[in-house]
Amino acid sequence: MKRNRLIFVTNDDGFASKGFGAVIETARKFGDVVAIAPERPQSGMSQAITIYNPLYLRTIRKEAGLEIYSLSGTPVDCVKMGFDHMLRGRKVDLVISGINHGSNSAVNVLYSGTMGAAIEGSFYECPSIGLSLISHDENADFTASMHFGERIIRAVLDGEVRMPLCLNVNVPVGGIDEIRGIRVCRQTRGFWREEFFRRQDPHNRDYFWMTGEFVNGEPDAEDTDEWALSHNFVSVVPIQVDMTDYSQMGSVGRMFAED
């Protein structure tokens, strides 16, 4: 008997988000789905793990071919709970994290809980995809994201894949026909600069809201994900986890040459 494919799904906006429903609907076209998402929104949680607190797991839905749980932790906790506990010993064919409400292009990959989970998924010997729509609207239209997400999932499941494989996929806002196609790109150089807004609580204590703006360090570079998105392409950046700056090995080595 042919084994159904098994897809593990998570996100960072929490199990109740619209994008989570969208990604589950897409994933079910490819096999059985086990989904564990954070109990509460976890945007900006990066690759954070829970060390000081216990984790509560709650069953949201359980039927043939679909199980949905929520976990009182981070997106990475959800992946670990999935692979190291719930699915321990079972072969998983694919991890999908998303569909995120908001862009994870450029340096956002470092802050994103969606991508934190996708990266974590790639540590478990199966391909991993982080999928984001570049709109923070909680009622965003995920039609095009689902369409392109499906094409990318099919390409990964049916293609010649070299492991480890982790893809950071971002979809521009707009209808399917408005999007010009899929571009494989590199991560745009850039950073965020923040502004802090001071307010006062009813106890006369100051507090701050942080809000930022992305500074694109190379707006004209056509091989970057920011360029692709601003020109209405879906961006696909393959992601790896070695953060060593090999270009600095020599110069840093000379700083400690006497040791």
Next chain:
Amino acid sequence: MKRNRLIFVTNDDGFASKGFGAVIETARKFGDVVAIAPERPQSGMSQAITIYNPLYLRTIRKEAGLEIYSLSGTPVDCVKMGFDHMLRGRKVDLVISGINHGSNSAVNVLYSGTMGAAIEGSFYECPSIGLSLISHDENADFTASMHFGERIIRAVLDGEVRMPLCLNVNVPVGGIDEIRGIRVCRQTRGFWREEFFRRQDPHNRDYFWMTGEFVNGEPDAEDTDEWALSHNFVSVVPIQVDMTDYSQMGSVGRMFAED
């Protein structure tokens, strides 16, 4: 009049940790210190940022050449609060994050709040160092970490530095004389596997504690940080933030060649 150097200090164990006192003592040898650390321990917080909550800033100490604050956020929030609010427009000579209680070698760089802050610091046009002692003991002896930390800070401040520069420094346990020197290394390949321990709360609800083990994917590779630490060297890994997997650009490109 000669301007004093300005060192920005943060950590992930919180302002009350022993390692934070140790790093401030070390940093003061080089100039004026402004330190903002999390109000509460933030280990494992990676490069997380606070999006949904306001941030409270509290003055812990303020005297000539030394200011210490706590912030109700993540380590990265502390860096952003420092550079984009408190020190806005001032030249900062160095960021130091630590001294962390526990190793941030190998793939720990991805989960570490200490390194999240150090990486964030490198976005602000000054060199940045994450400094960790590979002991989780809250009363750990930081003598050797301070000694080697001081040597590395001096090398960075006095040396020919190519920017951006971010160093992930880990110090083995032991006295100064037991440590064999400083080695510039690359990040060890590997990953964590977790175990989940189930308990029951007084309301009969199950919960889980997550605890893991690092799996070294290349224990014999002498150019890695894990090898250096296990052979009693201080490890220094230069860090960069482009997570693009350039080795996969071709194969992933072919998956979407028709687009």
